Amino acid sequence: MTSTKILIKGGKVVNDDWSQISDVYIEDGKIKAVGINLPLSGDVNVVDATDKLVIPGGIDTHTHMEFSFMGAKAVDDFYIGTKAALAGGTTMILDFVIPQKGQSLLEAFENWKSSADPKVCCDYSLHVAVTWWSEKVKKDMQILVEEKGVNSFKMFMAYKDVFMLQDHELYLAFCHCKDLGAVAQVHAENGHLIAEGAKKMLSMGITGPEGHELCRPEEVEAEATQRAITIANSVNCPLYIVHVMSKSAAKIVANARREGKVVFGEPIAAGLGTDGSHYWNEDWAHAAKFVMGPPLRPDPSTPGYLMDLLANDDLSVTGTDNCTFKICQKALGKDDFTKIPNGVNGVEDRMSVIWEKGVHTGKMDENRFVAVTSSTAAKIFNLYPQKGRIAKGSDADIVVWDPSTTRVISAQTHHQAVEYNIFEGMECHGVPVVTICGGQVVYKDGILHATPGQGRYVHRNAFSEFVYKRVKQREKVNKPKPVRRVPYGGPILSVSNQN
Numbered sequence: 001m002t003s004t005k006i007l008i009k010g011g012k013v014v015n016d017d018w019s020q021i022s023d024v025y026i027e028d029g030k031i032k033a034v035g036i037n038l039p040l041s042g043d044v045n046v047v048d049a050t051d052k053l054v055i056p057g058g059i060d061t062h063t064h065m066e067f068s069f070m071g072a073k074a075v076d077d078f079y080i081g082t083k084a085a086l087a088g089g090t091t092m093i094l095d096f097v098i099p100q101k102g103q104s105l106l107e108a109f110e111n112w113k114s115s116a117d118p119k120v121c122c123d124y125s126l127h128v129a130v131t132w133w134s135e136k137v138k139k140d141m142q143i144l145v146e147e148k149g150v151n152s153f154k155m156f157m158a159y160k161d162v163f164m165l166q167d168h169e170l171y172l173a174f175c176h177c178k179d180l181g182a183v184a185q186v187h188a189e190n191g192h193l194i195a196e197g198a199k200k201m202l203s204m205g206i207t208g209p210e211g212h213e214l215c216r217p218e219e220v221e222a223e224a225t226q227r228a229i230t231i232a233n234s235v236n237c238p239l240y241i242v243h244v245m246s247k248s249a250a251k252i253v254a255n256a257r258r259e260g261k262v263v264f265g266e267p268i269a270a271g272l273g274t275d276g277s278h279y280w281n282e283d284w285a286h287a288a289k290f291v292m293g294p295p296l297r298p299d300p301s302t303p304g305y306l307m308d309l310l311a312n313d314d315l316s317v318t319g320t321d322n323c324t325f326k327i328c329q330k331a332l333g334k335d336d337f338t339k340i341p342n343g344v345n346g347v348e349d350r351m352s353v354i355w356e357k358g359v360h361t362g363k364m365d366e367n368r369f370v371a372v373t374s375s376t377a378a379k380i381f382n383l384y385p386q387k388g389r390i391a392k393g394s395d396a397d398i399v400v401w402d403p404s405t406t407r408v409i410s411a412q413t414h415h416q417a418v419e420y421n422i423f424e425g426m427e428c429h430g431v432p433v434v435t436i437c438g439g440q441v442v443y444k445d446g447i448l449h450a451t452p453g454q455g456r457y458v459h460r461n462a463f464s465e466f467v468y469k470r471v472k473q474r475e476k477v478n479k480p481k482p483v484r485r486v487p488y489g490g491p492i493l494s495v496s497n498q499n
């Protein structure tokens, strides 16, 4: 059994706002001290971090472990998926509960949680999707927030007839999120245009994975992004756009933020690390691996552009949308791209991909890296500073990161259940060498020591200050008031006089 007392010695502690050479002392799952030359007692497990960075464990804001979707079940379950996360330096995931239309949100939440609890190797929390609208859904949302530790709800603008909400339902859902102090999240794509576009592609004989992108080009994502922002802003609801995949959608998020709207954009590892040119690959299976919604974009400048915006805080946090299907599952759509289960890998490689494309390239520094992989997610979802910070009192979720070692991403060596990796062959400078989760060394020098059920479900309180301080103040000062006038006393057209 690994000692519960750990001293990380001699590393550079990196938070989102500062870096400093310091030791970190951990006991019983918490950080007890951060300082120079901390004393060493007999029963302490020493982790040497000389010449390495000591960073807050990554928080993946967007996963779909063992999700049943489009006729298949994602093969990374909560055990394999969270083990892979730890190997890559991620110590917390936020997964999505996605009820069927008509299903109780509470029931779906309890099902998801009981599947996850015995398997998770790292801490986790659950966003809940609102896939239909009724008084019962409203009540369930309230219970989820007040009693179950949920403070974020995802609404789909795509997947027509399956998960999609109409605009008036979005309006009502956003209003309710605002009243409850939750963050509204959207999958921003125009579901009607996708449905029409798909019919058109199939009628033209385009049945392969390229049809997936061609039926939902950038503007389909951009239009929905703008529409969601407009609706959310009309009710002063904070909005979080999940999986921002295109330059056009990212520009809309950036503009909204510059206009002062409370909007956050989440690019994912896939969108930052690769592009949609693969959909045109002549090998069907190769092309199908990359099918996800919204699609990766064929414009090869997209990943670099998204990274620039992430570096500059136009985009805020990173997830992965990890939702892995084997090739035999993707093959459900071998003759019709609309039947290819949507989803890609990423939970294991997100940290390395962002380091490689963001920090190694000089676009962001180590502090911004910590912000976009951990701290800002903790702030938005009200987990900070319990998560996302290396400081006395915070959870001991820590990664010793070696910026000078390289590794090559490959399905041969990864820990995920899927037999391929969309980042295959990518050389990454920046490697997690030790992962500490809940005060335990769970990954060291390539060996996992994770136990199923070791992670905990983390409650998240409503009204995250990072999100809601501005919202509450605007609510107070921006109330429209009627103009006081002397009542109109002139003549009024008599309706009965009209012909």
Ligand code: URP
Residues within 6 Å of the ligand: 064, 187, 243, 291, 292, 293, 294, 321, 323, 342, 343, 344
């Ligand atoms: O392709 C994707 N994104 N699969 C998971 C479901 C979703 O929309 O996030």
Ligand code: ZN
Residues within 6 Å of the ligand: 187, 242, 243, 293, 294
């Ligand atoms: Zn989505």
Ligand code: ZN
Residues within 6 Å of the ligand: 277, 278, 281, 286
């Ligand atoms: Zn390819």
Ligand code: ZN
Residues within 6 Å of the ligand: 062, 063, 064, 321
């Ligand atoms: Zn997703």
